[in-house]
Amino acid sequence: DAKTTQPPSMDCAEGRAANLPCNHSTISGNEYVYWYRQIHSQGPQYIIHGLKNNETNEMASLIITEDRKSSTLILPHATLRDTAVYYCIVRVPGANSKLTFGKGITLSVRP
Amino acid sequence: DAGVIQSPRHEVTEMGQEVTLRCKPISGHNSLFWYRQTMMRGLELLIYFNNNVPIDDSGMPEDRFSAKMPNASFSTLKIQPSEPRDSAVYFCASSFSNTNYGYTFGSGTRLTVV
Numbered sequence: 497d498a499k500t501t502q503p504p505s506m507d508c509a510e511g512r513a514a515n516l517p518c519n520h521s522t523i524s525g526n527e528y529v530y531w532y533r534q535i536h537s538q539g540p541q542y543i544i545h546g547l548k549n550n551e552t553n554e555m556a557s558l559i560i561t562e563d564r565k566s567s568t569l570i571l572p573h574a575t576l577r578d579t580a581v582y583y584c585i586v587r588v589p590g591a592n593s594k595l596t597f598g599k600g601i602t603l604s605v606r607p
Numbered sequence: 608d609a610g611v612i613q614s615p616r617h618e619v620t621e622m623g624q625e626v627t628l629r630c631k632p633i634s635g636h637n638s639l640f641w642y643r644q645t646m647m648r649g650l651e652l653l654i655y656f657n658n659n660v661p662i663d664d665s666g667m668p669e670d671r672f673s674a675k676m677p678n679a680s681f682s683t684l685k686i687q688p689s690e691p692r693d694s695a696v697y698f699c700a701s702s703f704s705n706t707n708y709g710y711t712f713g714s715g716t717r718l719t720v721v
Contacts, residue, residue: 530709539611539698540650542709592662595640595700595710597650 499523500584500598507604514571516601518584521565526588529560530595531569533580540583540597543569574605611713613699619719625687628716631680632701640710641674641684642698650698656682657704689720 501519508514520529531543544551544558546567551558557570571578583600587593612631620626632639640655654664656676664674671690676682686693696717700710 532709534650539700539712539715540710542711545709590704592657594652594655594663596652597642599649 499586499596502582502584502598502601504599505602505604507606508574510576510605510607511573514574514578514603514605516569516571516582516584516603517566518569519566520584520586523564523586524588527586528589529558529564529567530585530587531556531558532583532585532597533578534583534600535577535580543582571603574603576605576607579603579605611699611701611711613697613713613716615716616714617717617719619721620689622690622720623688624720625685626689626693626718626720628684628697628699628718630682630684630699630713632682632699633711634680636701636703636711637679638702638704639676639682640700640702641682642700642712643695644698644715645695653684686718689718691720694718694720 528545528547530545532540533543534540543555544553546558546560560567581600581602583597614629638657641653642650643653644650653666654674655662659676672686674684696715698712698715700712702710
């Protein structure tokens with residue numbers, strides 16, 4: 497029972513913003529939205545997380561809708577090295593909480 | 608900070624042999640997770656520990672798989688006997704359980720059982 501839905505793939509041009517959507521219509525009040533990515537042959541890498549406010553760090557921005565039923569991960573200036581599978585996950589943080597990965601969205605950045 | 612360290616990076620073994628995968632979490636992290644990744648099933652959580660205690664092993668596929676965490680700086684995942692369908696990349700990850708920050712993953716062990 498997937499808690500999030502993501503399109504299977506998308507592409508964008510190098511240097512342009514990549515906007516990766518995620519639907520989580522059944523999110524509960526204490527669940528955070530997490531984004532990870534996995535570059536080919538590497539372990540997943542944490543990108544960003546948020547509860548209800550928009551968040552930004554050195555890697556990306558996370559925009560969460562007011563009703564929290566969807567979010568968008570924004571890579572402001574995509575590079576070829578951003579080509580990866582991006583996973584959107586909802587989770588209650590804490591010792592007894594699991595991080596469960598779905599299929600993610602494959603982002604291809606083209607030159 | 609050397610990150611999460613896994614060994615070996617690659618392992619090729621014959622069916623029926625015992626395989627032991629090793630993980631050293633980031634110093635100070637108190638939660639540790641073992642994942643398996645295949646093309647067919649994606650990333651699956653096998654087991655996780657908090658403060659060296661197994662919390663949830665419901666993802667362990669069968670009795671041939673076992674995991675231990677004898678101390679805060681070391682964990683093993685053992686498969687005995689190994690089968691070709693165990694071929695996969697096995698990842699270890701660690702985190703602080705009492706924060707809402709993300710997990711840090713190791714580089715994985717690619718296991719091939721022939």
